[in-house]
Amino acid sequence: MGRWEPGALGRMQQAAFELYAERGFEQTTVADIAERAGLTERTFFRHFADKREVLFFGSESLVDLFTTTIIDAPADATPLQAITAALEAAGPLFDERRAGAVLRQSIISANTPLMERELMKMAKLTTAVAAALRTRGLGELAASVTADLCVGIFTISFQRWILPSNPQAFGDHVHQALAELAAITAAP
Amino acid sequence: MGRWEPGALGRMQQAAFELYAERGFEQTTVADIAERAGLTERTFFRHFADKREVLFFGSESLVDLFTTTIIDAPADATPLQAITAALEAAGPLFDERRAGAVLRQSIISANTPLMERELMKMAKLTTAVAAALRTRGLGELAASVTADLCVGIFTISFQRWILPSNPQAFGDHVHQALAELAAITAAP
DNA sequence: ACACCAATGTCAGCCACTGTCATCATGTAG
DNA sequence: CTACATGATGACAGTGGCTGACATTGGTGT
The missing domain is CATH 1.10.357.10 (Tetracycline Repressor, domain 2)
Known part of the structure; x- marks a missing residue:
């Protein structure tokens, strides 16, 4: 169902979690998260409504x-x-x-x-x-x-x-x- | 206490209120509010923490x-x-x-x-x-x-x-x- | 007159978020 | 086996919220 590494959403979720914990929420840009997940900023916003929502996925x-x-x-x-x-x-x-x-x-x-x-x-x-x-x-x-x-x-x-x-x-x-x-x- | 028209804060508050009611919150830019109040975008943010706070002033x-x-x-x-x-x-x-x-x-x-x-x-x-x-x-x-x-x-x-x-x-x-x-x- | 002050203006810039179009591996039809 | 449809991603430009730094200005106190 996709030629790229699977689990893009999960990777971004984990990357965001790590970065928010390491350097704080404000000090983390969406580009940072996407880079650590091996994806693009644009892709992040295709999975999460905004920078905050990634922490509430699954609630x-x-x-x-x-x-x-x-x-x-x-x-x-x-x-x-x-x-x-x-x-x-x-x-x-x-x-x-x-x-x-x-x-x-x-x-x-x-x-x-x-x-x-x-x-x-x-x-x-x-x-x-x-x-x-x-x-x-x-x-x-x-x-x-x-x-x-x-x-x-x-x-x-x-x-x-x-x-x-x-x-x-x-x-x-x-x-x-x-x-x-x-x-x-x-x-x- | 100032050479400009007094009541800058109140004018921006009213302008914001009107614009939010007329065309909606998202459709209103801070520049719009400042212009109607006869001020600058920068001045808006000197009085209100963000675009939302203007509606909660005095709470x-x-x-x-x-x-x-x-x-x-x-x-x-x-x-x-x-x-x-x-x-x-x-x-x-x-x-x-x-x-x-x-x-x-x-x-x-x-x-x-x-x-x-x-x-x-x-x-x-x-x-x-x-x-x-x-x-x-x-x-x-x-x-x-x-x-x-x-x-x-x-x-x-x-x-x-x-x-x-x-x-x-x-x-x-x-x-x-x-x-x-x-x-x-x-x-x- | 002079220095000072407080509110505003000006300008440059970051970043969240969006619209649009191109790209590409996979599955499926032919 | 080839061609095309599909769905996720990339690339890129643009808007707007928000901030920092510095200049401007008119009134205030000495």
């Missing part, structure tokens, strides 16, 4: 995991139970690739443009979760609030899971955050 | 309102009550400038880069709210979760307040969202 799988888990949750599960199931399902996915996640996140949090892109992905995740919840018969407002809760808990859990001082499983952080949520919203 | 006031309201809340108020006070305090600020807010939001939601910047502002708001809650003696995790709740409720309320089909006060939307939150998190 749709998380969206899929969340939505399918929510949709497949028992019909009698409450909205909170449905998103809890989704958050728990994501646990192993993260625990398996902790090292990579830490490196990736250190690159992202060091650069504002990358943070902006990450926030956009989270916003899309929220929309997708809300849509999944609506398929369970939830109203629009309830779905929005629950979806925001879900992604909020996810984000907070992830931030704490990344810290070297908290070497716990991702699921543990999720349960701690959920417990806090329950405490905060408990009627006084 | 620190919302952060201030939230943080001060939370810090000044009664010492015996629960975290939920503190953020409720902040959300209620923001009501009048929005109801007064509904038309402008609608136009601004229509520009922002039409362009991905602008959405990304807006999400970044919301993330910073979340951080600020969490810091304010921590001054009330709240733990880190509880502060993070509550802050996320606060900005989440705010975002959802704002989205619904903007819709032409829901001509209610901002505070009403806040209370509806808070009621949903209570229903969702109520122990079964």
Whole structure:
């Protein structure tokens, strides 16, 4: 399916990852990435929408995991139970690739443009979760609030899971955050 | 305090606003904005960090309102009550400038880069709210979760307040969202 | 009068990103 | 076996966001 060395996309992904980690995101030009991958700048933009997107390639799988888990949750599960199931399902996915996640996140949090892109992905995740919840018969407002809760808990859990001082499983952080949520919203 | 026409920043802000509304964000160059304001492209970048920031100038006031309201809340108020006070305090600020807010939001939601910047502002708001809650003696995790709740409720309320089909006060939307939150998190 | 200052102008340049056309190995039809 | 269609890549020119360096200018303080 091509006469050139296969895996052009993967090579550029790895080259970008390395260069961003070595000298930083801003200090890396797209031409640098393409050169290390043995390709052209133009080819880079045929595979990735922009210089940032290369770091987020494959993040749709998380969206899929969340939505399918929510949709497949028992019909009698409450909205909170449905998103809890989704958050728990994501646990192993993260625990398996902790090292990579830490490196990736250190690159992202060091650069504002990358943070902006990450926030956009989270916003899309929220929309997708809300849509999944609506398929369970939830109203629009309830779905929005629950979806925001879900992604909020996810984000907070992830931030704490990344810290070297908290070497716990991702699921543990999720349960701690959920417990806090329950405490905060408990009627006084 | 200057020999040139005063209010350079305001003129560029208005010019940008008009042009973004007339022909769209992408179709407007910074040179266009500067020309309409009677200034130079270079001067634009002396006042605004980038082409997007001109639409977000002055958004620190919302952060201030939230943080001060939370810090000044009664010492015996629960975290939920503190953020409720902040959300209620923001009501009048929005109801007064509904038309402008609608136009601004229509520009922002039409362009991905602008959405990304807006999400970044919301993330910073979340951080600020969490810091304010921590001054009330709240733990880190509880502060993070509550802050996320606060900005989440705010975002959802704002989205619904903007819709032409829901001509209610901002505070009403806040209370509806808070009621949903209570229903969702109520122990079964 | 003089030096100083703060906001703007001018100019050159980098780099992200795009449109367009040429190129070339592979698969397939003839 | 040849010819052509195909899809990925190369080559090249161009736009526009953004920055650095230096000059300009009119008001301010001494």
